[in-house]
Amino acid sequence: MSEARPISLRERQKEDRRARITAAARRLFVEAGLEKITIEAIAEIAGVSSVTVYNYYGTKSGVLLALVAESDRELLGTLARDLIGKPQEVVDLVLRFFEIICRHALDHLDKAVWRQVISASVSGTEPRFGKSYHELDNRLANVLIREVERLKAIGKVPATSDATHLGWALFNLQNARFVEFIASDDVHPNQILRHLRNDLEALMPRPAPRD
Amino acid sequence: MSEARPISLRERQKEDRRARITAAARRLFVEAGLEKITIEAIAEIAGVSSVTVYNYYGTKSGVLLALVAESDRELLGTLARDLIGKPQEVVDLVLRFFEIICRHALDHLDKAVWRQVISASVSGTEPRFGKSYHELDNRLANVLIREVERLKAIGKVPATSDATHLGWALFNLQNARFVEFIASDDVHPNQILRHLRNDLEALMPRPAPRD
DNA sequence: CTAAAACTTTTAGTCTACAAAAAATTTTGC
């Protein structure tokens, strides 16, 4: 077969093991929730020793972080495809942004698992975790900020508002609602979407439209 | 001595132990951070057995929750004293609210400990924790909402904005910044206060004042 | 083909949260 690549067998095996570990972890986490799952169990399903899992990911949270990072790349792609350039109003922009993120989150992991993600991102126990998660937040916020800039250019945002500041404020706002969404299994996406719409309309009362 | 109270000796002893446990926990948590401290250590300093700590508070997070609940009551009092009725502008209201909360937080616990609090409140591992913390949030948000209502009554809030929705949005906004404040030991209160001011001014550009 | 390098696995062990039950102590109602 055509393998004249500079990728050694060793590297490929490592990739393979990594993939097997994250796949096993995703499956088990979603099936039973992070705390119910032991590293041993992940290792067994992945077909490696538990020590290998530790060598690769350091801690259980480390494995979780890898899952989040994976789903991340995809989310940015989805946003580029389904959001960028489309909305023509600020409220609409934030609502769509939020909707895409919620849908994406549930597609990839469980609410119970996301709770652990958010929890770990702020706990400070795993400094690497917090840092990585924060970087994701930055990338997401930047998507929103650039869209706000676009809307400002076409006059949909008051000239007196700084686009970056507004972008961050809107990001934080929707993020608060995202956490609320994740926090309870009983909250329905539409319900929370309404909350967010209420937030936005209370903060930015739309000027009376003229026919 | 004048003790014709219905309070039995037993109850008082229990109160005493409780107080000793929370005091020991506060001291140790602030000294070394939640994860470094074992229940044994708390029990030893409090002069009880570790099993008693479990009987009283269930888990280590349970002890933490008790600390938060304590500081809570005080915070509501402080808000009533130093905030309610004072600010005459929305931006000012939120900024003061935020400042009081930040100061109060640092007066009582460490950033590292607050990280654990926030982390536990969302992790879902200790359902009681999440619920209690959420109730505090509600009480705090209500303070803000009532102040927004007051400002609306004197025309400082557009009549088209719903006071409850606006209050919640503002609360969520400042809470996001609070989490950011807590998340890193390097963030200075004034720095984060500036961020929050930027948020507010971008969202609610003040109408040109007339002389 | 072989020796060295690079990994992984095995093994053995530490630490801490948390549980359950037996034992000891203390308070209280009388």
Added chain:
DNA sequence: GCAAAATTTTTTGTAGACTAAAAGTTTTAG
């Protein structure tokens, strides 16, 4: 005072995260 009730402590034990080091295996360079 004393028996009963309540509660704490002691004891014993489990489980799982995480670590260090020895042993074994596989890849790779020459």
